[in-house]
Amino acid sequence: MSGRFLSRVFFAALALFLALPLVVIAGVALNEKKTLAFPPQGLSADWYLQIFTDDAWRAALVHSVLIAASSALISVAIAAPLAWFLWRRVAPWARIVQVLGLSPFILPPVITALGALSFWATIGLYGQPWTVVISHGIFFVSLPLVTITLGFATIDREIIEAGTTMGADDRTLLKTIVFPLIRPYLISGFAFAFVLSLNEYIVAYMTIGFTLETIPIKIFNALRYGYTPTMASVSVFFVLVAVTVFGLVARFGDLPKLLGAWDEGER
Amino acid sequence: MRRTPPEKPADYLPIAFPAAMLGLFFVVPFAIMVAISFFERVQGGFYQPAFTLANYGRFLSAFFGEILVFSLFxxxxxxxxxxxxxxxxxxxxxKLSRRVQVAWLIGLLGVLSLSEVIIGFAWSTLLSRTAGISNLFVALGLMQQPRAWTPGFAAVMTGLVYQAFPYTVLVLYPAFSRLDPSLGEAARTLGASPLRAFLTVIVPALRKTLIATFIIVFIFALGAYLLPQILGRPQHWTLSVLVTDQAIYQSNMPFAAAMAVFLVIASLVLVLLANMINRREPAS
Incomplete structure (x- = not known):
């Protein structure tokens, strides 16, 4: 009994630790005047509306969403055929490509960022807005690669065998069996890459930091050159976006399984 | 269906695009960065091709040594x-119900995906004098007057733990959720308290996973590039912060590149170590 009570206290304390900074910034964003006081002095939703009404913040939001959506597409476009090839073919050397796809996420991000900066500066394209789309696409390949590989691992090869026996070629199998089975993993891989790209700062800063503002870059600049409650409200907005996206992934997919837990039946 | 080796050239098509993209936009940039680490810096913020070990030579300075030791520590x-x-x-x-697990996982993923900028900003607000938690303690009569807990070492630690905790849980999660539940039950049946069963049966059973996780989280923490800057003083800067600082603000790309190469090597050695430790453990 006391053990259960203790573990409740432990969970509550960790929940508080994780939530507290977010509660405070949600609060300071409610201030009536341009101050980061907490508890807020006077209540106003203006700073939350500013995300959409203020031209500079709205532009940063649009940039962030466009970059995230297109770079997540690139990540999936790289990860999907790679995962398919690894599942379909015996080719030990293909493991090298797989390791390359996984490494940006394991290595410290500053390395990918500096690599991107060196690359785009060397070929003379540094600062072009689209360069960050490609660099983010590469940086986040790891996520769809992990989820899609997991998706392939769940396909019962006997189903494919049955399809082959009945005369289906690779293309038909892909369209009728493989694709529908891995679709949830494609979507969740996209979702993970999308949310992380939205929040990514260092690669974005080292590729387009001086030409274009994304939300994280704009928050950082506000941190250096002048606080405004909008940076708090937009942070809260981003937390909500992340929780919504992961909530949807959990609603339409199997989140524990996506994160590496076995199904009950597989035990 | 059996996996077959690729035979016709067309069989290689699916991997051609991923290989080309990763080669061009990951391997090539990496190679350029390595090359730049041997280049010479030119006044005015640029660099020119050369072959010098001077950038690596700077590692031998006391300044760099301090940063390295502090980063690792x-x-x-x-x-x-x-x-x-x-x-x-x-x-x-x-051990909890699936519903509760999913709710926690969503929350943990939410925190994990947060930008370091946002985490840094949120904690610097929470620990500040004007809007911070010390005001709450004053209101409760626990403190005389509000004070600022940032910048400082404790603030850097708190921010980094905040960022790395969800990551740690998600790295541990597969191993723990695959753990045979009868393991703990057997210990309980034999009379061990839950705490004792956890410490003497569960933890030893996952020893290698725990060591590997320690290394993975270590690398993750080594990668923090903003929190030490936002929440700490210059003496709390880490290698990652220094790389950014040298590249952007000091315009010393060759030195930044040399440090990044060093960071890659250190991380790779650690990753290989973690893999080696993990591989020797049969699936529990």
């Missing part, structure tokens, strides 16, 4: 704290 401390909190947490989490 900080990452190890963060990783240790995260494991001490994360191991019992993950173990208890996998």
């Amino acid at each position: 900080l990452a190890a401390l963060v990783s240790a704290v995260c494991l001490v909190l994360g191991v019992p947490f993950t173990y208890l989490l996998t």
Whole structure:
């Protein structure tokens, strides 16, 4: 009994630790005047509306969403055929490509960022807005690669065998069996890459930091050159976006399984 | 269906695009960065091709040595704290109902995906004098007057643990959720208290996973590039912060590149170590 009570206290304390900074910034964003006081002095939703009404913040939001959506597409476009090839073919050397796809996420991000900066500066394209789309696409390949590989691992090869026996070629199998089975993993891989790209700062800063503002870059600049409650409200907005996206992934997919837990039946 | 080796050239098509993209936009940039680490800096913020070891030579300075030792110490401390909190947490989490697990996982992913900018900003607000938590303590009569807890070492630690804790749990989660539940039950049946069963049966059973996780979280903490800058003083800067600072603000790309190469080598050695430790463990 006391053990259960203790573990409740432990969970509550960790929940508080994780939530507290977010509660405070949600609060300071409610201030009536341009101050980061907490508890807020006077209540106003203006700073939350500013995300959409203020031209500079709205532009940063649009940039962030466009970059995230297109770079997540690139990540999936790289990860999907790679995962398919690894599942379909015996080719030990293909493991090298797989390791390359996984490494940006394991290595410290500053390395990918500096690599991107060196690359785009060397070929003379540094600062072009689209360069960050490609660099983010590469940086986040790891996520769809992990989820899609997991998706392939769940396909019962006997189903494919049955399809082959009945005369289906690779293309038909892909369209009728493989694709529908891995679709949830494609979507969740996209979702993970999308949310992380939205929040990514260092690669974005080292590729387009001086030409274009994304939300994280704009928050950082506000941190250096002048606080405004909008940076708090937009942070809260981003937390909500992340929780919504992961909530949807959990609603339409199997989140524990996506994160590496076995199904009950597989035990 | 059996996996078959690729035979016709067309069989290689699916991997051609991923290989080309990763080669061009990951391997080539990396190679350029390595090359730049041997280049010479030119006044005015540029660099020119050369072959010099001077950038690596700067590693031998006391300044760099201090930063390196501090970075490693900080990452190890963060990783240790995260494991001490994360191991019992993950173990208890996998015992809960699926609904509760999913809710926690969504929350953890939400925090994990947060930008370092946002985490840094949120904690600097929470620990500040004007809007911070000390005001709450004053209101409760626990403190005389509000004070600022940032910048400082404790603030850097708190921010880094905040960022790395969800990561730790998600790295531990597969191992704990696959752990045979009868293991703990057997210990309980034999009369061990839950705490004792956890410490003497569960933790030893996952020893290698825990060591590997320590290394993975260590690398993660080593990668923090903003939190030490936002929440700490210059003496709390880490290698990652220094790389950014040299590249952007000091315009010394060759030195930044040399440090990044060093960071890659250190991380790779650690990853290989973690893999080696993990591989020798049969699936529990």
